[in-house]
Amino acid sequence: MMRSSGQTSATSVPIGSDADLAWVRQQVRQCAAALGFGLVQQTKLVTAASELARNTLVHGGGGHAEITPLDNGRARGLRMSFVDSGPGIRDLELAMTDGYTTGGGLGLGLSGAKRLVQEFSVDTEPGRGTTVTAVAWVNQVPSSRPGVG
């Protein structure tokens, strides 16, 4: 029997204020913990989510986050998408460069978030908006009994 892509229930969180950013962080932490991510991985995910949600708010003029648990049959993971209908990113390569900012920030949000996850993609079009998607998978625990399993 064919296995589906394994997506289960997604959580959508609006991003319109600083208070919403705290809620995004909490939802990511809670979802990651429930999926079995360790504390270090949880913190990486929360840090990435915090930067990307802040970009949605500050640069994108607000939007929403979608937090989706994944299970591909071999591992569990978490997908986080940050969606806005703002001005978009004209030069994505430049925006991904460490230290580049158009807003007087540190310019480490996009590049830093990318380094904290396993899969990272940006879908953006000037005048249309931006969707940034990050995916991480729960680390496989090495077998403590070699040769078994």
Ligand SMILES: Nc1ncnc2c1ncn2[C@@H]1O[C@H](COP(=O)(O)OP(=O)(O)O)[C@@H](O)[C@H]1O
């Ligand atoms: N959602 C977004 N919409 C429009 N522009 C964005 C978005 N996210 C990032 N950017 C652009 O990419 C640049 C780099 O983002 P980032 O690395 O997070 O740095 P910072 O937020 O400190 O400026 C921002 O200054 C902005 O020009």
Ligand SMILES: [Mg+2]
């Ligand atoms: Mg930023």
